[in-house]
Amino acid sequence: xxxxxxxxxxxxxxxxxxxxxxxxxxxxxxxxxxxxxxxxxxxxxxxxxxxxxxxxxxxxxxxxxxxxxxxxxxxxxxxxxxxxxxxxxxxxxxxxxxxxxxxxxxxxxxxxxxxxxxxxxxxxxxxxxxxxxxxxxxxxxxxxxxxxxxxxxxxxxxxxxxxxxxxxxxxxxxxxxxxxxxxxxxxxxxxxxxxxxxxxxxxxxxxxxxxxxxxxxxxxxxxxxxxxxxxxxxxxxxxxxxxxxxxxxxxxxxxxxxxxxxxxxxxxxxxxxxxxxxxxxxxxxxxxxxxxxxxxxxxxxxxxxxxxxxxxxxxxxxxxxxxxxxxxxxxxxxxxxxxxxxxxxxxxxxxxxxxxxxxxxxxxxxxxxxxxxxxxxxxxxxxxxxxxxxxxxxxxxxxxxxxxxxxxxxxxxxxxxxxxxxxxxxxxxxxxxxxxxxxxxxxxxxxxxxxxxxxxxxxxx
Amino acid sequence: xxxxxxxxxxxxxxxxxxxxxxxxxxxxxxxxxxxxxxxxxxxxxxxxxxxxxxxxxxxxxxxxxxxxxxxxxxxxxxxxxxxxxxxxxxxxxxxxxxxxxxxxxxxxxxxxxxxxxxxxxxxxxxxxxxxxxxxxxxxxxxxxxxxxxxxxxxxxxxxxxxxxxxxxxxxxxxxxxxxxxxxxxxxxxxxxxxxxxxxxxxxxxxxxxxxxxxxxxxxxxxxxxxxxxxxxxxxxxxxxxxxxxxxxxxxxxxxxxxxxxxxxxxxxxxxxxxxxxxxxxxxxxxxxxxxxxxxxxxxxxxxxxxxxxxxxxxxxxxxxxxxxxxxxxxxxxxxxxxxxxxxxxxxxxxxxxxxxxxxxxxxxxxxxxxxxxxxxxxxxxxxxxxxxxxxxxxxxxxxxxxxxxxxxxxxxxxxxxxxxxxxxxxxxxxxxxxxxxxxxxxxxxxxxxxxxxxxxxxxxx
Numbered sequence: 001x002x003x004x005x006x007x008x009x010x011x012x013x014x015x016x017x018x019x020x021x022x023x024x025x026x027x028x029x030x031x032x033x034x035x036x037x038x039x040x041x042x043x044x045x046x047x048x049x050x051x052x053x054x055x056x057x058x059x060x061x062x063x064x065x066x067x068x069x070x071x072x073x074x075x076x077x078x079x080x081x082x083x084x085x086x087x088x089x090x091x092x093x094x095x096x097x098x099x100x101x102x103x104x105x106x107x108x109x110x111x112x113x114x115x116x117x118x119x120x121x122x123x124x125x126x127x128x129x130x131x132x133x134x135x136x137x138x139x140x141x142x143x144x145x146x147x148x149x150x151x152x153x154x155x156x157x158x159x160x161x162x163x164x165x166x167x168x169x170x171x172x173x174x175x176x177x178x179x180x181x182x183x184x185x186x187x188x189x190x191x192x193x194x195x196x197x198x199x200x201x202x203x204x205x206x207x208x209x210x211x212x213x214x215x216x217x218x219x220x221x222x223x224x225x226x227x228x229x230x231x232x233x234x235x236x237x238x239x240x241x242x243x244x245x246x247x248x249x250x251x252x253x254x255x256x257x258x259x260x261x262x263x264x265x266x267x268x269x270x271x272x273x274x275x276x277x278x279x280x281x282x283x284x285x286x287x288x289x290x291x292x293x294x295x296x297x298x299x300x301x302x303x304x305x306x307x308x309x310x311x312x313x314x315x316x317x318x319x320x321x322x323x324x325x326x327x328x329x330x331x332x333x334x335x336x337x338x339x340x341x342x343x344x345x346x347x348x349x350x351x352x353x354x355x356x357x358x359x360x361x362x363x364x365x366x367x368x369x370x371x372x373x374x375x376x377x378x379x380x381x382x383x384x385x386x387x388x389x390x391x392x393x394x395x396x397x398x399x400x401x402x403x404x405x406x407x408x409x410x411x412x413x414x415x416x417x418x419x420x421x422x423x424x425x426x427x428x429x430x431x432x433x434x435x436x437x438x439x440x441x442x443x444x445x446x447x448x449x450x451x452x453x454x455x456x457x458x459x460x461x
Numbered sequence: 462x463x464x465x466x467x468x469x470x471x472x473x474x475x476x477x478x479x480x481x482x483x484x485x486x487x488x489x490x491x492x493x494x495x496x497x498x499x500x501x502x503x504x505x506x507x508x509x510x511x512x513x514x515x516x517x518x519x520x521x522x523x524x525x526x527x528x529x530x531x532x533x534x535x536x537x538x539x540x541x542x543x544x545x546x547x548x549x550x551x552x553x554x555x556x557x558x559x560x561x562x563x564x565x566x567x568x569x570x571x572x573x574x575x576x577x578x579x580x581x582x583x584x585x586x587x588x589x590x591x592x593x594x595x596x597x598x599x600x601x602x603x604x605x606x607x608x609x610x611x612x613x614x615x616x617x618x619x620x621x622x623x624x625x626x627x628x629x630x631x632x633x634x635x636x637x638x639x640x641x642x643x644x645x646x647x648x649x650x651x652x653x654x655x656x657x658x659x660x661x662x663x664x665x666x667x668x669x670x671x672x673x674x675x676x677x678x679x680x681x682x683x684x685x686x687x688x689x690x691x692x693x694x695x696x697x698x699x700x701x702x703x704x705x706x707x708x709x710x711x712x713x714x715x716x717x718x719x720x721x722x723x724x725x726x727x728x729x730x731x732x733x734x735x736x737x738x739x740x741x742x743x744x745x746x747x748x749x750x751x752x753x754x755x756x757x758x759x760x761x762x763x764x765x766x767x768x769x770x771x772x773x774x775x776x777x778x779x780x781x782x783x784x785x786x787x788x789x790x791x792x793x794x795x796x797x798x799x800x801x802x803x804x805x806x807x808x809x810x811x812x813x814x815x816x817x818x819x820x821x822x823x824x825x826x827x828x829x830x831x832x833x834x835x836x837x838x839x840x841x842x843x844x845x846x847x848x849x850x851x852x853x854x855x856x857x858x859x860x861x862x863x864x865x866x867x868x869x870x871x872x873x874x875x876x877x878x879x880x881x882x883x884x885x886x887x888x889x890x891x892x893x894x895x896x897x898x899x900x901x902x903x904x905x906x907x908x909x910x911x912x913x914x915x916x917x918x919x920x921x922x
Contacts, residue, residue, distance in 0.1 A: 028666075030666075030668070032687075156651055156652070159651065159652065160652055169630055169648070169689070186651055187620065189651060190620065190650060191617070205491075207491070219710070220714075222710070223707060223710035223711060223714065224493055225491060228630070228689045244687075245689060245710075248710070249680070249683070249684035249706075249709070249713065256713070256716075256801075256804075257801050257805065259717065259720075259721055260720055260721070260724060260797050261797055261801060263721065263725070264724070264793050264797020264798065265790055265793060265797075266794045266797060269798070272802065272805065273799070273807045273808050274807060274812075275807075278819070278822065278826075281823050282827065285827060286827060286830055288790075289787070289831065289860075290830070290831070292786070292787070292790045293790075293831055294834075296782060296786050296787065297783065297838060299782035299783055300779045300780060300782075300783055303782070304842075310778060314771070314772060314775075317764060317771060317778045318761045318765055319761060320778070320781055320782060321757060321760035321764070321782065321785050321898070322754070322760055322761055325753070325757050325760075325890065325894060326750070326754055326757065328786075329726060329749075329750055329754075329890070332725050333725050333727045333749070333750070335725065336721050336722055336725020336726075336727060337725065337730070337734060338734070339721065340721045340722060341733065341734035343717075344714070344733065346733035346734045347734050347735070351735075355734075358739070358742075361739065362742050365739075365743055366747060369747055369750075369751070370750065370751070370754055373751065373754060373755070377758060377761075381765075429790070433782055433786060
């Protein structure tokens with residue numbers, strides 16, 4: 001039988017018409033599908049439904065909702081009911097929820113949580129210790145562990161007792177000092193004899209990450225070693241928790257959205273397009289648009305300072321957008337190559353010289369190529385061979401400058417501990433545009449020196 | 462014990478100094494780490510090492526290398542040795558390899574493969590039937606299956622016998638008509654009694670995908686339902702293969718690189734930055750750069766057509782880059798929001814009206830905001846209140862136009878069955894720049910009508 005969006009209408013009807021039967025529905029459908037339907041209910045109705053379910057079932061649905069959906073429902077639920085549901089959520093999802101909510105609501109939920117389930121509150125504090133976007137924030141303490149001295153049978157019993165453990169594809173061997181000393185997969189347990197000692201079926205040669213590792217690096221590590229769960233190990237080998245592959249996929253998708261939005265000069269949205277309010281859109285867009293706008297004021301200042309040249313040779317004005325945008329395009333290419341290279345780990349900070357050398361070589365080549373095309377266009381427009389020289393020389397200069405600025409600015413930003421994907425594009429745009437104008441008019445000043453001088457003499461003043 | 466980059470030097474020494482011991486090394490280190498070291502060896506040495514190993518061990522290393530690394534090593538290995546290694550690779554990796562190689566080499570390898578292992582060649586043909594970037598291309602036939610009438614014990618035996626099956630977290634229940642009728646996780650097998658019938662521990666309510674589904678959609682589906690393997694089911698429920706989570710992570714990372722590069726107007730690279738040759742870079746960049754350059758020619762044409770207005774009010778020229786870039790920035794914001802919304806499934810083709818309405822509302826608001834700032838700047842530059850009106854009105858028009866073009870062009874491209882991420886940015890750039898100039902000079906023509914008329918009279922001609 002195929003589940004998925006097909007069951008939507010049927011499920012919706014049951015939830016709408018007899019929410020009392022909702023509990024029975026949960027056994028029949030995948031919680032993910034139930035969550036989809038709940039997300040589409042009006043908040044009041046969704047809150048009512050969740051409040052009516054046993055907290056453990058409500059949590060299964062609730063933890064699958066998007067951040068902005070959770071926020072809206074919590075407003076209806078109130079901190080009390082939310083805390084009861086939160087207590088039953090997976091620890092990492094619980095920490096996420098409390099981070100999503102505004103400070104006041106989050107504090108209220110946490111206060112109730114401390115009363116009804118101090119251990120759950122403690123788990124949140126444990127996760128919150130770590131820096132944002134780190135392995136520590138992604139991990140969950142919901143794993144299965146056994147003493148390394150046990151047998152396969154002991155491990156199987158541990159799995160049976162921890163049925164809420166997130167994805168139990170591995171059992172972790174933890175010694176009396178809380179250190180992780182081995183990992184055994186369920187598969188190995190299944191194939192081993194029940195009486196076999198764990199030391200025989202487990203491996204001590206496992207991959208682990210520190211809690212401070214960046215989440216993108218965690219995702220890369222997990223993909224590389226084809227793991228479905230990755231243990232997080234702190235100082236002196238103390239086992240802290242595991243990161244599961246589903247969270248890693250979420251991280252990758254989220255980071256991808258952020259990258260695309262940042263490259264488009266929009267502050268990353270927290271919600272899908274249609275779930276984002278008008279106000280949020282304006283807030284996310286206006287600041288960048290303004291920064292870029294103010295940055296571009298300098299193109300006006302630059303042009304004004306070449307006023308006399310522009311008046312002497314008015315044809316120069318016709319080529320300004322063409323030249324300026326070509327600088328921006330070549331710079332944009334270089335920066336997107338470098339930003340992506342940094343994100344995938346191909347390019348490190350120390351590689352800047354190698355990158356610069358490559359980009360300069362490419363800049364000269366691409367510049368020469370565009371210069372040839374541009375000069376042809378000048379001749380066809382009838383602006384003459386000397387003007388063609390101005391455009392040709394300017395194009396070579398501008399493309400080289402674009403490649404240099406576009407490739408080096410991400411290094412500078414990263415060095416200054418900014419995310420190179422943020423802001424590279426906008427900074428590059430303003431800088432490259434202004435520098436392009438400077439190159440253009442200085443080339444014109446030299447190549448067309450006599451024309452400019454003659455025009456200055458003939459000027460009415 | 463921690464493995465990873467630490468073991469690099471040690472491992473390299475063993476492989477360099479006594480490649481004869483390489484076999485022993487494989488048991489001690491993770492094949493992924495061995496592959497890292499092999500990737501850094503000169504191709505001749507890497508090929509020599511792989512040829513010397515038993516094919517099954519060579520395949521374990523070889524299938525973990527990047528496409529471009531495989532290509533270089535195959536050149537040294539020759540089609541004969543490559544076919545022996547390919548026969549031992551995972552079927553999906555084998556199909557990938559043959560697709561990576563140039564036609565001639567690929568044919569030669571396949572010819573040998575058909576002789577030494579017809580079944581392996583058949584598996585490749587089976588995968589190649591499906592469209593590029595589809596579920597069919599990602600799947601592997603290396604799964605564990607049992608008859609649905611069996612017991613837990615039968616399933617465990619099947620796992621034991623299929624130890625090379627990719628990631629055996631599930632056992633698939635396939636009936637005599639090759640139909641997939643159930644799925645049971647290893648965890649459920651472990652917790653079930655050996656004599657329990659599979660019908661009791663398995664679920665018939667599993668998630669599957671058709672072989673034609675786009676790989677990005679597969680990734681979304683897998684992430685949503687937190688699966689580590691997803692069965693691919695063809696016509697009439699026939700079980701074709703499984704897609705494992707590690708391949709999905711690779712897909713996500715690859716698509717992300719492509720998106721960022723496309724938004725930067727670079728043809729997606731197939732290899733990491735430093736592994737890409739100068740020639741490839743120029744090829745990937747020149748075509749886009751030229752297309753954008755030629756597109757921008759129209760800004761020159763547009764400006765020329767407003768020659769008389771530009772001569773009458775030379776101040777107009779100073780604002781051209783500022784206005785043109787603001788149109789581009791607002792358009793870039795809208796397009797990146799829409800492109801990403803399409804990629805994550807939030808925005809569908811039918812939503813274009815809703816998106817247009819939202820973007821127009823945002824365009825007016827953002828335009829008014831920038832107009833206020835821009836008019837202030839005009840006054841500070843001393844260009845007077847009437848000029849401020851020109852800039853203000855133009856900015857509102859340009860930002861609205863940018864938001865409209867930027868949000869609608871991805872729909873148009875998608876409708877025409879192009880990838881909206883490709884090419885949106887460059888098309889938008891040229892179109893928005895030209896339209897921006899048209900808006901600017903027409904606003905100026907109306908607001909400054911008397912000034913322009915006076916200047917025309919006073920003109921020397």
